[in-house]
Amino acid sequence: xxxxxxxxxxxxxxxxxxxxxxxxxxxxxxxxxxxxxxxxxxxxxxxxxxxxxxxxxxxxxxxxxxxxxxxxxxxxxxxxxxxxxxxxxxxxxxxxxxxxxxxxxxxxxxxxxxxxxxxxxxxxxxxxxxxxxxxxxxxxxxxxxxxxxxxxxxxxxxxxxxxxx
Amino acid sequence: xxxxxxxxxxxxxxxxxxxxxxxxxxxxxxxxxxxxxxxxxxxxxxxxxxxxxxxxxxxxxxxxxxxxxxxxxxxxxxxxxxxxxxxxxxxxxxxxxxxxxxxxxxxxxxxxxxxxxxxxxxxxxxxxxxxxxxxxxxxxxxxxxxxxxxxxxxxxxxxxxxxxxxxxxxxxxxxxxxxxxxxxxx
Numbered sequence: 001x002x003x004x005x006x007x008x009x010x011x012x013x014x015x016x017x018x019x020x021x022x023x024x025x026x027x028x029x030x031x032x033x034x035x036x037x038x039x040x041x042x043x044x045x046x047x048x049x050x051x052x053x054x055x056x057x058x059x060x061x062x063x064x065x066x067x068x069x070x071x072x073x074x075x076x077x078x079x080x081x082x083x084x085x086x087x088x089x090x091x092x093x094x095x096x097x098x099x100x101x102x103x104x105x106x107x108x109x110x111x112x113x114x115x116x117x118x119x120x121x122x123x124x125x126x127x128x129x130x131x132x133x134x135x136x137x138x139x140x141x142x143x144x145x146x147x148x149x150x151x152x153x154x155x156x157x158x159x160x161x162x163x164x165x
Numbered sequence: 166x167x168x169x170x171x172x173x174x175x176x177x178x179x180x181x182x183x184x185x186x187x188x189x190x191x192x193x194x195x196x197x198x199x200x201x202x203x204x205x206x207x208x209x210x211x212x213x214x215x216x217x218x219x220x221x222x223x224x225x226x227x228x229x230x231x232x233x234x235x236x237x238x239x240x241x242x243x244x245x246x247x248x249x250x251x252x253x254x255x256x257x258x259x260x261x262x263x264x265x266x267x268x269x270x271x272x273x274x275x276x277x278x279x280x281x282x283x284x285x286x287x288x289x290x291x292x293x294x295x296x297x298x299x300x301x302x303x304x305x306x307x308x309x310x311x312x313x314x315x316x317x318x319x320x321x322x323x324x325x326x327x328x329x330x331x332x333x334x335x336x337x338x339x340x341x342x343x344x345x346x347x348x349x350x351x
Binding site: 009018035041051052068074076106107110118119120123128129140159160 | 186194266270
């Protein structure tokens with residue numbers, strides 16, 4: 001059986017770097033935190049890419065590594081970082097919307113709303129926004145397509161409500 | 166196209182028109198090289214220490230050498246064997262699906278907890294062995310081994326603090342992963 005040659009880190013980041021940076025934004029509120037997360041993702045990709053044999057789409061492989069590294073970082077944080085009920089009331093250390101331009105302001109509002117979502121809804125929604133199908137998201141997260149659809153729906157309802165406030 | 170699709174498309178447009186990502190590949194490659202060099206140095210140093218200790222034990226016939234030999238086979242080898250056995254099947258699999266990764270992380274935390282518990286036992290065994298040796302229980306060492314006992318207790322106390330911090334860290338991570346697993350299953 002012939003395997004696909006493993007792509008280089010440079011090639012993967014050229015193709016998915018912007019998308020990974022956006023996904024990082026749903027986990028980390030500050031630019032420094034996002035850069036650290038991206039750095040960790042790049043390091044994990046460097047180690048994982050030699051194992052890539054083309055069994056799944058490269059995108060699925062890359063997003064799996066990214067979401068797993070993000071989860072791992074969450075698990076290493078102080079316990080209240082995972083207290084999902086408390087997230088809504090916690091001040092977000094990101095830039096204040098007033099200090100941003102109109103486009104960036106809207107993007108930051110969306111990012112803040114995404115970060116307020118429960119973890120799995122956030123994971124699903126960040127990948128929906130990247131244009132992945134429910135089937136691809138199911139493969140990344142290890143959920144059923146039905147489950148992804150339910151979580152995406154809940155996330156959209158919640159996001160709509162927060163963005164209209 | 167319905168209203169909900171329009172809404173999603175609008176969000177996707179807003180979301181994607183961002184600044185270019187920071188360049189992280191050079192730092193990742195440098196970090197990877199540093200980790201590899203560090204790992205090689207660690208293995209080389211361990212091999213050197215092990216070889217030197219074995220050579221000392223085999224080629225000298227002193228009481229200290231015999232005690233080291235007993236400590237090596239009685240505590241060192243079983244500890245190493247346990248560490249290897251305890252890590253079976255815990256390879257790093259960041260390219261697994263999210264659910265599989267969380268399941269693996271949970272196994273890693275539980276094994277980590279077991280390793281910490283085993284370390285308490287090993288620490289107690291080493292302290293008992295050293296105290297017995299320095300207090301002349303084996304009738305082989307000078308009976309006035311108070312300095313040795315004091316040093317053993319001081320080192321053990323520091324190690325115990327480090328071990329308790331590791332215990333707390335592993336328990337916290339286990340609780341965090343259990344919360345994530347519950348959310349995945351919800």
